[in-house]
Amino acid sequence: xxxxxxxxxxxxxxxxxxxxxxxxxxxxxxxxxxxxxxxxxxxxxxxxxxxxxxxxxxxxxxxxxxxxxxxxxxxxxxxxxxxxxxxxxxxxxxxxxxxxxxxxxxxxxxxxxxxxxxxxxxxxxxxxxxxxxxxxxxxxxxxxxxxxxxxxxxxxxxxxxxxxxxxxxxxxxxxxxxxxxxxxxxxxxxxxxxxxxxxxxxxxxxxxxxxxxxxxxxxxxxxxxxxxxxxxxxxxxxxxxxxxx
Amino acid sequence: xxxxxxxxxxxxxxxxxxxxxxxxxxxxxxxxxxxxxxxxxxxxxxxxxxxxxxxxxxxxxxxxxxxxxxxxxxxxxxxxxxxxxxxxxxxxxxxxxxxxxxxxxxxxxxxxxxxxxxxxxxxxxxxxxxxxxxxxxxxxxxxxxxxxxxxxxxxxxxxxxxxxxxx
Numbered sequence: 001x002x003x004x005x006x007x008x009x010x011x012x013x014x015x016x017x018x019x020x021x022x023x024x025x026x027x028x029x030x031x032x033x034x035x036x037x038x039x040x041x042x043x044x045x046x047x048x049x050x051x052x053x054x055x056x057x058x059x060x061x062x063x064x065x066x067x068x069x070x071x072x073x074x075x076x077x078x079x080x081x082x083x084x085x086x087x088x089x090x091x092x093x094x095x096x097x098x099x100x101x102x103x104x105x106x107x108x109x110x111x112x113x114x115x116x117x118x119x120x121x122x123x124x125x126x127x128x129x130x131x132x133x134x135x136x137x138x139x140x141x142x143x144x145x146x147x148x149x150x151x152x153x154x155x156x157x158x159x160x161x162x163x164x165x166x167x168x169x170x171x172x173x174x175x176x177x178x179x180x181x182x183x184x185x186x187x188x189x190x191x192x193x194x195x196x197x198x199x200x201x202x203x204x205x206x207x208x209x210x211x212x213x214x215x216x217x218x219x220x221x222x223x224x225x226x227x228x229x230x231x232x233x234x235x236x237x238x239x240x241x242x243x244x245x
Numbered sequence: 246x247x248x249x250x251x252x253x254x255x256x257x258x259x260x261x262x263x264x265x266x267x268x269x270x271x272x273x274x275x276x277x278x279x280x281x282x283x284x285x286x287x288x289x290x291x292x293x294x295x296x297x298x299x300x301x302x303x304x305x306x307x308x309x310x311x312x313x314x315x316x317x318x319x320x321x322x323x324x325x326x327x328x329x330x331x332x333x334x335x336x337x338x339x340x341x342x343x344x345x346x347x348x349x350x351x352x353x354x355x356x357x358x359x360x361x362x363x364x365x366x367x368x369x370x371x372x373x374x375x376x377x378x379x380x381x382x383x384x385x386x387x388x389x390x391x392x393x394x395x396x397x398x399x400x401x402x403x404x405x406x407x408x409x410x411x412x
């Protein structure tokens with residue numbers, strides 16, 4: 001009987017898979033420059049996505065992915081300049097507070113912003129008596145932002161910027177001003193001390209909170225990308241330059 | 246004679262297929278996405294301020310000013326109760342309004358003081374005949390917080406007032 005020294009089929013299959021694996025890595029080697037001079041340096045720029053949240057035109061938070069994969073993250077707080085030094089917030093008064101978005105990457109994106117409002121007690125716990133709807137945002141109109149009213153709650157509003165946001169571009173403002181409804185000043189406790197009547201506001205010392213999150217996604221294959229990243233179905237036009245709810 | 250497929254062959258074939266198939270899986274679900282977020286808080290400090298009337302009396306009458314000694318801006322108004330006829334001079338800053346009060350038209354900021362409201366009077370003839378008779382001129386001043394209407398314009402809230410009286 002002839003002795004079987006080698007399994008021919010497995011060896012062939014193994015060699016084939018090895019070749020396929022090797023072949024998959026050849027592409028980048030081919031792309032390497034084989035000749036260059038000092039005068040003709042070339043740099044390959046890879047696609048990188050980035051987004052920046054702007055408050056009153058200034059960057060407060062950003063996250064950019066660079067060519068080498070490093071993430072650039074910057075984070076600041078909102079509302080730090082809402083009041084002047086020693087200035088008290090007055091219910092009913094409108095304060096400048098504009099939010100917008102900049103594409104800080106090098107590819108076009110679609111963006112949305114989620115705004116969350118709430119009230120806090122002096123000890124930092126959530127105040128359940130005061131409605132977040134008392135924190136009024138003056139939204140802009142005709143600026144390309146569309147609110148998803150089906151996702152809106154007293155605490156949360158979601159806004160989609162309909163046009164594509166090109167690399168480096170900024171959106172118009174989502175909102176211009178913020179205002180605390182003056183009805184919170186209607187709740188007054190009366191204190192009688194002898195012949196003197198004093199008043200104290202019931203909600204003196206409460207704190208309101210505003211949070212904004214901006215999401216960005218690629219424009220290529222936008223419908224599937226948005227569904228995958230944000231979990232919502234949007235309408236995308238044929239050339240993928242505009243979305244709508 | 247039927248050839249049995251070697252177990253090793255099946256395993257190697259499966260491994261090769263899995264390796265090659267896995268090369269294309271990654272890109273099918275990778276989308277470029279990113280996000281940024283930020284948060285801020287602002288305390289709402291509301292309160293009623295304190296105001297103090299200040300008076301100087303001379304031959305022209307009572308020179309009344311109101312000083313805001315509290316921490317919050319306010320509106321103020323003044324009313325005079327007198328047994329004799331009085332007249333008022335306050336220029337454009339003071340105007341007579343509801344309830345016979347004299348209203349200071351501007352917001353009185355914390356630490357601020359109003360311009361003068363001069364309350365003049367002349368003694369009746371009986372004073373000459375009976376110089377010991379006394380006439381009281383009582384100045385009542387009230388302050389109220391500044392509130393803002395739906396248009397964001399400031400206005401007083403005279404439903405909540407703090408009253409101070411001086412004889």
